[in-house]
Amino acid sequence: MLECINNQHLSLNSDLYPSFYIFQFLLKGGIIHFIFGQISAILYCIVKQYIYALSSTLSMYLGPPLPIKLATAKTRFGASMDKIRITKTTTPKVKPDYSNLGFGKYFTDHMFLMDYASDKGWYDPRIVPYGPISLDPSAMVLHYAQETFEGMKAYYSPEGKVLLFRPWDNFDRLNSSHNRLCIPPIDPDFALEALKTLLRVDIDWMPKEDGTSMYIRPFVIATEPHLGVRTSNNYIFCIILSPVAAYYPEGMAPVKIYVEDEDVRAVRGGTGEAKVGGNYAGTIRAQNKAQEMGFTQVLWLDGVHRKYIEEVGTMNVFFVIDGVVVTPSLSGSILPGITRRSCLEILRARNIPCEERMISVDELRTALESGKVSEAFGSGTAAVISPIGSLTFGDKTYEINGGQTGPISQELYDEITGIQWGKRDDSFGWSVEV
């Protein structure tokens, strides 16, 4: 070999060619490696089968086999599947006046809690009397806003069933938000079970009046006492319930919207597409300014060019331009709303033309000026559909559909709320009974 390497005129004879030696060496090594690999795989299977058979036999005498016990202690999501402990309140609250519930003012008698520690995973799921959560003043959530939340509702159907609307989507989105904020995921099956259990415990708080519902707020906070910016090692997952009034006691009311051109809600690469508390504090200034000027909410533009339309207030936004329903595509800074998805799925099921794409302010203004915008509306859990009666850019206001609710907005509202309250056929399979 050395001789060959020193030889400037290497023969093409394969016996002497250095790379051929390497090839032969690898080939032999590879074959030996392969044989050893096969033997160890066979041995592994035999041992595994043996352990499984042994644990199954033992389970006949001692309970479930060992692997199942391990799986239930810590699921693939790291969520504890322990039984939910229930401690009922001994001092139930006096219920509020259900004809004047408002939004987010009253809370039921109980809440769900579950802890997380990095060495244990999620553990100790429990339902306890509703009350303050004790936090160390240095709890990381209070300083760096490592917090996620969801917003969903439970509805009473005319047959007395309690229905949830697409709850899987909420828990999936919660986990997407967790991924963005480096919070460990929660098993959606378990979260749903926890929510159903809590709703059953507080069933007598479920409002039954027309249009009323139980607002559900799951949230997760970083509780480790520490002042460095890094991932927390401890969290609390909590679910609270709040009976809420009908959003539109007197029918849908179109709102006046101001196009915000100073503050922005989110940028791509930020946290705009996650549902995290930190996204909302920065929106209050623009909201206050708009309200002082007599508007209900603001239309958010993209954070880089301030040119493309993103959302309206805390809702996704739709426009009907030239007969086509258009909504901004999920660019990375827009929250993927569950109501938005439901609207799109209904429109597509009915062959109503709809598009998800970027919409520039210029395109929208031109369409408004030429009378091509026949409807505009926001979509979100709280209102479901919120028709936009007018849009104001600086000092120029454009009225939409004469300030009235349009037919597409109305039908989407009727279809979604019909399914939510169990009054229309749930052909999409979105309702989940508690």
Ligand SMILES: Cc1ncc(COP(=O)(O)O)c(C=O)c1O
């Ligand atoms: C910023 C933002 N966009 C959109 C939505 C609508 O989402 P969903 O339809 O899931 O309620 C919400 C509602 O919570 C929101 O906070």
